[in-house]
Amino acid sequence: MRIASRLFLSLSLLCAAASVAHADEPASPEAASTEPAPAFDPIEPVNRATFALNDVIDMIIVNPLVSLWNGVLPQPVRQGVSNVFDNLDDVYAGVNHVLQGSPSTAGADFGRVIVNTTVGVGGLFDVGTKVGLKKTYGDFGQTLGVWGFSTGPYVVLPLIGPSTLRDTSGRAVRVVTDARNLLPSNTSYALMGTEYLATRADAKSNENLVAASSLDRYVFVRNLYLQRRAMLVKTGKDIAAGKAQ
């Protein structure tokens, strides 16, 4: 759930390049002058409906909660909450970097978890970054991409937002293996809800930027998402091949 929401939500700023066929290719210098294939979106009408539904849910439920969240909690507290969830994410980033064949990156991820959980008081403070253990993004959808799976069709998930068949599979693995499943279900749901809200609150200014700068927001968000995911897969492959960092 965390990875999912984080992604998407953080998606706002982030998030496409091109079609399934080209999604995993490195961006060429000539990218600017060549025509990319259109995004692979065979169920676009369904996706657009879900996209509109998500907007309605945002308007009625999420946005008021985000305003409340931002209004009640001071920035350092909000940052602390995000850091705690990020710390849990680093565990999964580490697992994924092992699966992707990047053991040294995984080592740094686990090092971050150890430092942030202990010195960083249960993950409230990101001490890892300060001591030179860089945060590196890693999730199961990305791992599938590094292994050579193409993105599959683009899908918009209720509440969560942009995804692809591949990334939804990755997200499912994350949800099933999430350590929070071991907690009593009420606690686990409360944590998921908090994480969702924290992520959405983080992403709000980016979402506003996307809304202000896009002409057809559905197309824009899809493009940003696919570009972002293609870049993460490329980065994962580069690290595994020893070409980066």
Place this chain on the structure above:
Amino acid sequence: MKRALQSVFGLAFGILLFVNTSTLHAETVAPEELVRRLAADVTDAVRKDPELQNPASPKIADIVGRLIVPRFDFQRITQFAMGRNWAKATPAEQKEIVDQFGRLLTRTYSNAIASLKELDIEVKGTKIITANADVTVKTQMIGRPQPVAIDYSLINGPAGWKVYDVTVEGISLIAAYREEFGTLVSSSGVSGLIDVLKKKNGA
């Protein structure tokens, strides 16, 4: 900045006119220096003037117009974002699209200026795509919990180096708009695209 850039080039061209090998130096240094100054000028201005830290300040448009716009090649940004649809537009339509799209970009991204108060941009290096013609300057924006990678693509034209694409964490501005423009042109034509841009700009 433009003046500084021109003098860099003036120097390069004036002194090195007969020393071809030395121009190699100018071409690798200039774009990086342009990006560095672009970042420094804007962050300095925002830090010195508290008014600029308010996203609603009318002064922001002035800073954007003076420090940022001259370093961007909106003609080329638009042309690349249009892709093959560029040729479908008449010269008058092309001019209109460049104008409206430039306004959309400056207006929406001006909102981000205020947040530069606590951010710094570090130049990490330059990737030469075509020597003396097309380069990508890699930077990192620091000051947030995690650094953000921002790449500036620059092209060397008659007016010197100018930015023609910005890539944030792997997301290219041109690529993002190309799909939108393509969708709009195929559904409602070039004039439809112009209408949507105008409406978005409130004109």
